[in-house]
Amino acid sequence: xxxxxxxxxxxxxxxxxxxxxxxxxxxxxxxxxxxxxxxxxxxxxxxxxxxxxxxxxxxxxxxxxxxxxxxxxxxxxxxxxxxxxxxxxxxxxxxxxxxxxxxxxxxxxxxxxxxxxxxxxxxxxxxxxxxxxxxxxxxxxxxxxxxxxxxxxxxxxxxxxxxxxxxxxxxxxxxxxxxxxxxxxxxxxxxxxxxxxxxxxxxxxxxxxxxxxxxxxxxxxxxxxxxxxxxxxxxxxxxxxxxxxxxxxxxxxxxxxxxxxxxxxxxxxxxxxxxxxxxxxxxxxxxxxxxxxxxxxxxxxxxxxxxxxxxxxxxxxxxxxxxxxxxxxxxxxxxxxxxxxxxxxxxxxxxxxxxxxxxxxxxxxxxxxxxxxxxxxxxxxxxxxxxxxxxxxxxxxxxxxxxxxxxxxxxxxxxxxxxxxxxxxxxxxxxxxxxxxxxxxxxxxx
Numbered sequence: 001x002x003x004x005x006x007x008x009x010x011x012x013x014x015x016x017x018x019x020x021x022x023x024x025x026x027x028x029x030x031x032x033x034x035x036x037x038x039x040x041x042x043x044x045x046x047x048x049x050x051x052x053x054x055x056x057x058x059x060x061x062x063x064x065x066x067x068x069x070x071x072x073x074x075x076x077x078x079x080x081x082x083x084x085x086x087x088x089x090x091x092x093x094x095x096x097x098x099x100x101x102x103x104x105x106x107x108x109x110x111x112x113x114x115x116x117x118x119x120x121x122x123x124x125x126x127x128x129x130x131x132x133x134x135x136x137x138x139x140x141x142x143x144x145x146x147x148x149x150x151x152x153x154x155x156x157x158x159x160x161x162x163x164x165x166x167x168x169x170x171x172x173x174x175x176x177x178x179x180x181x182x183x184x185x186x187x188x189x190x191x192x193x194x195x196x197x198x199x200x201x202x203x204x205x206x207x208x209x210x211x212x213x214x215x216x217x218x219x220x221x222x223x224x225x226x227x228x229x230x231x232x233x234x235x236x237x238x239x240x241x242x243x244x245x246x247x248x249x250x251x252x253x254x255x256x257x258x259x260x261x262x263x264x265x266x267x268x269x270x271x272x273x274x275x276x277x278x279x280x281x282x283x284x285x286x287x288x289x290x291x292x293x294x295x296x297x298x299x300x301x302x303x304x305x306x307x308x309x310x311x312x313x314x315x316x317x318x319x320x321x322x323x324x325x326x327x328x329x330x331x332x333x334x335x336x337x338x339x340x341x342x343x344x345x346x347x348x349x350x351x352x353x354x355x356x357x358x359x360x361x362x363x364x365x366x367x368x369x370x371x372x373x374x375x376x377x378x379x380x381x382x383x384x385x386x387x388x389x390x391x392x393x394x395x396x397x398x399x400x401x402x403x404x405x406x407x408x409x410x411x412x413x414x415x416x417x418x419x420x421x422x423x424x425x426x427x428x429x430x431x432x433x434x435x436x437x438x439x440x441x442x443x444x445x446x
Contacts, residue, residue, distance in 0.1 A: 013111045017434040020108035021427075027100035031086075034093035042089060047359060049082045054358040055351035061288045108430055112423035124244040127410070130187035130210065133160040133240055134180035136200060137216065138192035140167050142233075145216040149234045151191055158240045161185070165192075177203035185209070187240075187410060191233065193217035194260050195390035198250075201407055202257035205250050210410040212239055219389075222259040225333045227415040238412040247405040248336040251319035254394050256387055258319060262400055263386035264300055264376050265314035265346075266291040271391040272384050292348070298378035298396075302345060304371035309345040312367075317374050317400045318342035323424070324368050339404035340370040374400040 032039040056075030060068055086094050135155050139146045146152060152162050161180070165171055177188050177200045189212030190200040197213060197220075204211035215223035216233040226248075229235050253262040269291055270276055276283045290296035292313055302309040309315060320333045321342025333342075345367035348354050356363045376383065377397035385392045 014433055014436055016107045016111035017430045020104045020111060020430055021434055023100045023104035023107060024427075027097045027104060030097050030100065031090050031093045034090060039090070039093075042086065046082055046086070049078050050358055051355035053078045054355040058348065058351045058354035061285075062292050064289055105425065108425050108427075109423055111430060111433055112426065124246050124411075126413075127210070127243070127245045129241050129243070130410075131159075132185050133158075133187040133189060133212070134177070134185035135160050135162045135189040135191065135212065135214070136165065136173055136176055136196070137162060137190075137214070138165045138167075138196060141192040141196070142217050142220075145233055146191055149216070149232070151214065151216060151233060151237065154234055154237050155240070158237060160189070160237075160240060174199045174203055178207075181207045181209060187212055189214055191216035193390075194220060194222050194388040197222055198257045198259045198388050201250060201259055204408065205257075205403065205406040208408065210245055210408045212236065212410050221331075225336060226409065226411060228411065229416050235412060235416075238414070239410045242413050243410045244413050245408055245410050246337075248407050248409055249319055249339060250403045250406040251317070251341060251400065252403065253317070253385060253387055253398050253400050256392065256394070258388045260388050261316055261318040261342075262388075262398075263314070263316050264302070264383065264398075265312060266297065267314060268384040268386040268391075269297050271386045271389070272393075276391075298380055298383050300383070301377045302343070302374060303377075304341075304343045304369055304374045307367065307369055307371075309347070309367055312345045312347045314344075314346045315376055316342075316344040317376070318344070319402065321368075321370050337405060338370075339402060340372060341374055341400060341402050343367065343369050343371055343374055372402060376400065 028043070032043060053075050056071045056073075056078065059071030060075055063071055090097075133155075137146045137151060137155075146164070152164060155162050163176060165173070173190070173196055180188065181203065187210045188200050188204040190197045191214035194217060197217075201211045213220075213223050213226060213228060214233050214236045215228050215230045217223075220228075220230050223230055223236070251258045251262065266288065270284050270287050273283050273287065287296075294311070294313075299311055300309075300315060302312065302315045318333070318341065320336050320338050320340065322344070323332050323334065324344070346365060347367075348357065348365045353363070353365045357365055375397050381396060382393050383396045383398060385394050385398065
């Protein structure tokens, strides 16, 4: 009976793969067939237009004065003109093509979801509630989420000791956490941004006590990848009474911990500016021309295993790799316990290379890999680093490493934000799955 169910499931996957391939092909053929030769030329023109838009964006970021405004107009006008041209020329063929692409994506994901290759099982275990939890809360973080959601009061009702940070008198959160452990705390937690989370998490890992993430920051990407609800930080406190525990990795840049990433290059230089927090876009546009053309900023060299990145404009070292091939999940991490750093390196020296980033499936200017250790070196004694969004200056070279399963994280047993992981669309695997016949697609018993 089990084999019959398994065979039926594999037949469904096989046909879903065939539907995905057929829909993707029709999505291209329908507009081309509707417009004839003109439709084919329109598709070619669309690719050229995308290249022009990417080049316009590059010139917008690297030029100043009237040329920058002209480039910005190009970057905006070309995509708008393409949309208008496609809508006016293809009529019904355009929405049909988009619908077919939707069918192709859904069917492809359904087919690959059943292969099991993308599934990652995270080991969770039920543990008794902590008896002496200690929480650090930043009342200004996230626009005042601590006060808006009554986090201090709820935590106190659940038996936690809470320390509210005083924004006018900076405190060493790591020292506060260490003192709490010395006084008998059996859980450490933080309500604040990812930078604060990382500092307290490192102390929890050092003493092997559980760490509670409270999503009271502005973005809290770490909380997002743990499946926590960033819109309801109060729900994170449910872990104090009904929680599970899992182990995740922790990243280090030198001796500084990070839960998300360490950024080097253009972004790291921009966040050092005092005006960045109040005017992110204006500050970025003001500094990027010299940073991207290497007239200012450190000259970087990054080494990860056998790969050397020479003079990249940006290097991102992350605690576990980010998704890069899936536009629906870009910027998310499928897991936090792989024991590997993710590395993204970017080097673009011309408008043509900027266009290649958009059109080339494997552009030379983008490096994506994983490693256990990464060394980032600058042509000066110190290098600017953005560590979980915090601006730092570290001694060069900076040795980045990952500590596998170093952090015990306590989470609510019910986490509404924990979405089912979607497989990456791999057309080569879909072709292989669609080509299988009969029992060759079904699993075998050994």
